[in-house]
Amino acid sequence: MFHKEGQKIIVTTFILVCSVVLLSHYLIDISWLKLTLQIGALLILILILQFFRNPSRKGTKNFDDILAPVDGKVVVIEEVDENEYFKDKRIQVSIFMSPINVHVTRYPATGVIKFSKYHPGKYLVAWHPKASEENERTTVVLNTPKFGDILYRQIAGALARRIVNYAEVGESVHQGEDAGFIKFGSRVDLFLPLNSAICVKLGQKVVGAQTCIATKKVEKENEY
Structure with missing residues (x-):
């Protein structure tokens, strides 16, 4: 579950990462450079997703x-x-x-x-x-x-x-x-x-x- 404040940046990052992965696959012939760009893009997406995570917290509410x-x-x-x-x-x-x-x-x-x-x-x-x-x-x-x-x-x-x-x-x-x-x-x-x-x-x-x-x-x- 992700926080609503991250929706736009998550979607934008996902689109950019997909673009980098696809473009590098078709346009770059150097294997190590292609792999580096793809892994780097995926790591950025993972970092954005973990930052905006919103775990459910259902602790017992109390006044004390x-x-x-x-x-x-x-x-x-x-x-x-x-x-x-x-x-x-x-x-x-x-x-x-x-x-x-x-x-x-x-x-x-x-x-x-x-x-x-x-x-x-x-x-x-x-x-x-x-x-x-x-x-x-x-x-x-x-x-x-x-x-x-x-x-x-x-x-x-x-x-x-x-x-x-x-x-x-x-x-x-x-x-x-x-x-x-x-x-x-x-x-x-x-x-x-x-x-x-x-x-x-x-x-x-x-x-x-x-x-x-x-x-x-x-x-x-x-x-x-």
Whole structure:
């Protein structure tokens, strides 16, 4: 199954690859050159197909956990000042996606969209510390039953040149549903309340709509 954002490029690539294979077969007499061109064209098609794959994720939806919005590797876990929307301290969890990861963005929780904004910007490498504030990006705030407001940010990287964001203010969304797509390498930042219990570690690989990123800390009752 492939994501709808890749339909045009998949069809275009397929046509070009078929053209290269056929033309090289009839027009090139040098065997090694013909084979090299044909194999190279087929490899490009395979890479495009794997990039736009959209595996079905039917995990159990719940209000108690924040799930990973994307596939990738956790590269940041720290307390930071979130200056765009909350303007206070939050726990930031950042997930980096390489070109071979699934690039579908999924809603990390069930709730209502309160804020959704696109920002044009630079194309620093996605792991750069300033990428979250200076790169092309979209910011989405989701009001959830358990955690209150959480924020996730799609960030373009050095290769990513288009971010697709489906979140619209006022819309009710469900955990694990398709929230957008980032083309060709990028990262997603989550900004969570300080009372969130983080369930992942730096360097850990996560799976969108399946890996638990955070749960709510259990408040201890006062002892007398």
